[in-house]
Amino acid sequence: MLLVLGDTVDLRGEAGGATAVIYGNDTVGTGIRTDMTITPSAPLSGQTVRMARNMPELKQVDFLLSLQKMFNLVFIPSGVPDEFIVEPWDDYFDTGTQISWNNKVHRDKSMTLRPTTDIQFKEYEWSYREGLDFISDAVEKSLDRVYGAFKVLDSENDFATGNKKIEASLGGYILSLIPGSSFPIHRSLQTDGSGIENPLAMLAYYGGLVTDFGEYYLRTDLGATTSASTQFPLFSPYSASNPTLTDRDLNFGMEAAFVPQQCNPLNTLYYTYWKDYIRELYSEDARTLECTVSFDNYDLLQFHWNNKYYIDGAIWRVLELNTDLNGPGTATVKLLKVQDASVDCADTPTGYDDRNNVILFNNSTGGSPDYGSEACCTKYGYRWVRYVEGGVGKQRCKPRNQQTQPQ
Amino acid sequence: MLNLYLKTSSDNYERQDHYQAEPVNYAFRFADVQDIQAPVGSFSQTMRLPLTESLQERFGLIDKPGYVPADDENGDTRTVLFKQKYPAALGTNGTPVILGYIQVKGVVTTGPRKDVEVVFFSDGINMTKAVGDKMLSELNLTDYDHTLNLLNIQSSWLDSLFSGDVRYGLIDKGFNWSFPNNPPWASDDGLWQGELTPYIRARSLVDQIFEDAGLRYVSDFFDSTDFGNIYLPAYNGKPSPGSLDEQDHTFAGGINGDLVGPKTLQVLPVLDTISAAADRQTSTSTETEARSFSLTPQKQSGTTAPKRSSCYLC
Numbered sequence: 239m240l241l242v243l244g245d246t247v248d249l250r251g252e253a254g255g256a257t258a259v260i261y262g263n264d265t266v267g268t269g270i271r272t273d274m275t276i277t278p279s280a281p282l283s284g285q286t287v288r289m290a291r292n293m294p295e296l297k298q299v300d301f302l303l304s305l306q307k308m309f310n311l312v313f314i315p316s317g318v319p320d321e322f323i324v325e326p327w328d329d330y331f332d333t334g335t336q337i338s339w340n341n342k343v344h345r346d347k348s349m350t351l352r353p354t355t356d357i358q359f360k361e362y363e364w365s366y367r368e369g370l371d372f373i374s375d376a377v378e379k380s381l382d383r384v385y386g387a388f389k390v391l392d393s394e395n396d397f398a399t400g401n402k403k404i405e406a407s408l409g410g411y412i413l414s415l416i417p418g419s420s421f422p423i424h425r426s427l428q429t430d431g432s433g434i435e436n437p438l439a440m441l442a443y444y445g446g447l448v449t450d451f452g453e454y455y456l457r458t459d460l461g462a463t464t465s466a467s468t469q470f471p472l473f474s475p476y477s478a479s480n481p482t483l484t485d486r487d488l489n490f491g492m493e494a495a496f497v498p499q500q501c502n503p504l505n506t507l508y509y510t511y512w513k514d515y516i517r518e519l520y521s522e523d524a525r526t527l528e529c530t531v532s533f534d535n536y537d538l539l540q541f542h543w544n545n546k547y548y549i550d551g552a553i554w555r556v557l558e559l560n561t562d563l564n565g566p567g568t569a570t571v572k573l574l575k576v577q578d579a580s581v582d583c584a585d586t587p588t589g590y591d592d593r594n595n596v597i598l599f600n601n602s603t604g605g606s607p608d609y610g611s612e613a614c615c616t617k618y619g620y621r622w623v624r625y626v627e628g629g630v631g632k633q634r635c636k637p638r639n640q641q642t643q644p645q
Numbered sequence: 646m647l648n649l650y651l652k653t654s655s656d657n658y659e660r661q662d663h664y665q666a667e668p669v670n671y672a673f674r675f676a677d678v679q680d681i682q683a684p685v686g687s688f689s690q691t692m693r694l695p696l697t698e699s700l701q702e703r704f705g706l707i708d709k710p711g712y713v714p715a716d717d718e719n720g721d722t723r724t725v726l727f728k729q730k731y732p733a734a735l736g737t738n739g740t741p742v743i744l745g746y747i748q749v750k751g752v753v754t755t756g757p758r759k760d761v762e763v764v765f766f767s768d769g770i771n772m773t774k775a776v777g778d779k780m781l782s783e784l785n786l787t788d789y790d791h792t793l794n795l796l797n798i799q800s801s802w803l804d805s806l807f808s809g810d811v812r813y814g815l816i817d818k819g820f821n822w823s824f825p826n827n828p829p830w831a832s833d834d835g836l837w838q839g840e841l842t843p844y845i846r847a848r849s850l851v852d853q854i855f856e857d858a859g860l861r862y863v864s865d866f867f868d869s870t871d872f873g874n875i876y877l878p879a880y881n882g883k884p885s886p887g888s889l890d891e892q893d894h895t896f897a898g899g900i901n902g903d904l905v906g907p908k909t910l911q912v913l914p915v916l917d918t919i920s921a922a923a924d925r926q927t928s929t930s931t932e933t934e935a936r937s938f939s940l941t942p943q944k945q946s947g948t949t950a951p952k953r954s955s956c957y958l959c
Binding site: 248260265276279302317321325326432440458559 | 647669670671672673674675676681735736737740742743744773775776777778779781782783784785786787789791792793795798801811812813814815816817818821822823824825829830831832833834835836837838839840843844845847850854857858859861862863864865866867871874875876877879880881882883885886887888895896897898899900901902903904905907908909911912913915919920921922923
């Protein structure tokens with residue numbers, strides 16, 4: 239029963255005869271009585287929404303840490319009191335100054351060149367928290383992992399040990415269709431269909447008002463149903479309403495979606511923000527260098543973490559620096575070799591041919607396509623399938639298919 | 646040679662004499678900088694400053710044991726420096742390099758010579774300490790409070806509600822919608838406004854976290870269009886967006902005694918003053934919220950059953 243301001247409710251009765259009785263016992267809830275209880279639902283409209291009151295349960299610092307883990311952010315004191323420079327690791331180091339230290343190295347002291355095996359882990363994993371919704375539960379049970387997680391395993395290193403897990407304190411924003419419709423939303427439901435009492439905080443892109451899903455209806459402030467609308471506000475893990483290869487994905491690793499999409503975006507969180515960082519550690523020519531350099535207080539004034547230093551034919555960045563500010567003007571440094579921004583594989587996916595549902599590589603076009611290789615196709619997360627054309631079988635790299643959503 | 650500089654009242658740094666030859670070991674580690682849970686740039690160094698005339702001028706009569714600030718004819722209370730951080734820097738050639746503060750630890754007198762012992766602390770920022778253990782729900786987001794109505798919902802989609810910092814979207818919050826059995830809407834049964842969920846721009850939360858902690862940031866990333874398009878659902882499990890003014894609207898009442906033989910259908914005298922009654926919504930309420938109510942009338946007949954009892958909404 240809907241009640242609005244001004245409505246009244248009364249209880250009416252009549253007895254069947256002069257001596258018939260409608261009982262009352264001056265008590266609600268017990269005994270032989272006539273009583274009435276009105277229990278309201280949550281407000282449906284018109285309330286003052288207090289945004290802070292609606293926040294999911296999460297510490298502010300954990301929110302910042304989650305952003306750091308998702309986007310590989312560095313928080314560097316800017317030199318101004320209480321001020322930080324905050325940028326993704328890639329972007330921060332791209333802006334550094336290159337300085338030659340060739341003539342600053344003290345060659346009469348030891349210089350130690352090492353591989354990075356001692357600072358590598360055997361396995362790196364990036365993940366959101368285990369989801370509380372029924373889709374997350376189904377994925378975790380069937381695949382033994384969190385939806386959207388990503389792993390790097392260094393199987394060739396006999397000496398790397400241990401696992402490094404980088405886990406955001408958020409849940410993944412999983413999109414699925416309202417059953418029986420084309421409307422993609424996040425369905426915060428447990429496996430028994432009930433709501434989640436304390437849902438995880440999540441992040442999603444706003445995809446704008448989308449007209450592809452059909453008609454829906456709202457209510458006015460007085461509770462009347464509006465006329466049909468086709469402009470539906472879309473929130474999703476993808477940066478576009480109908481994502482393709484070049485769009486962004488807030489999952490750490492590529493997943494087959496539960497909703498239709500043109501092509502799984504290549505630019506997952508790992509691929510966009512963590513790939514180069516990992517390459518610096520795991521590349522075959524990854525190296526650290528320990529040496530002594532001339533380092534006076536002027537050098538200290540010029541020092542920035544994103545500076546790059548040229549020594550003996552390679553570019554390095556500083557991991558550690560120790561100096562006596564009142565000393566002879568030297569410092570012992572530990573440096574990490576900067577890797578070229580080279581690609582992960584010989585063939586890089588760069589486009590999508592929607593006419594043929596095929597991934598294109600190396601900046602090729604549909605008119606002059608480069609279909610890549612199976613190794614690179616699967617390395618980047620896509621499917622290598624046989625593509626029959628004119629009776630002659632060909633092999634092509636294709637997007638992952640839409641998954642059937644759990645019921 | 647490293648020098649100590651003290652900040653003046655005009656925000657300049659003035660070099661101070663100090664005794665040299667002590668090592669000042671300074672260590673940088675990128676891992677510390679990368680970890681926002683670690684204090685950044687923490688460094689300290691003890692040093693002795695000769696109590697020169699200018700330093701005496703700066704610190705006051707801290708070398709006089711009998712000096713009582715309250716008795717000072719000039720009202721000089723600068724001895725509070727023992728309890729205060731005094732802005733300072735380490736640097737070279739007139740340029741402060743490492744900013745921080747000093748703590749005055751004591752005065753050492755050896756014959757005619759007087760030295761002030763200080764400890765220099767560099768300005769380390771511990772973001773975790775600055776932000777503390779506060780929850781997102783403790784952020785000052787009152788600037789984003791608004792009335793839930795159709796105009797605001799539609800405005801949120803057009804960048805007109807707080808310039809797009811708050812937008813409304815749809816989450817199945819336990820309704821378990823499906824077509825055709827339990828549809829979220831029909832042509833004569835639209836979505837209730839409370840069934841929608843407000844989303845807040847992630848950057849707005851970052852800005853408020855920094856502001857509340859007394860910190861600032863410089864970031865092309867946070868300022869980017871891409872990050873500006875990322876939102877957090879303001880959803881904590883409640884079926885409708887919560888308001889601070891939520892009141893308990895439960896009502897429970899009944900008749901306080903038997904009614905004999907009312908032959909015609911009439912309004913029964915339901916009272917909220919009988920035992921175990923409840924009327925948590927005042928009659929002078931100005932609530933304008935639309936709510937749905939469930940009604941649980943109870944009636945118990947005696948030896949002669951009443952003809953009927955009914956409930957009407959007027």
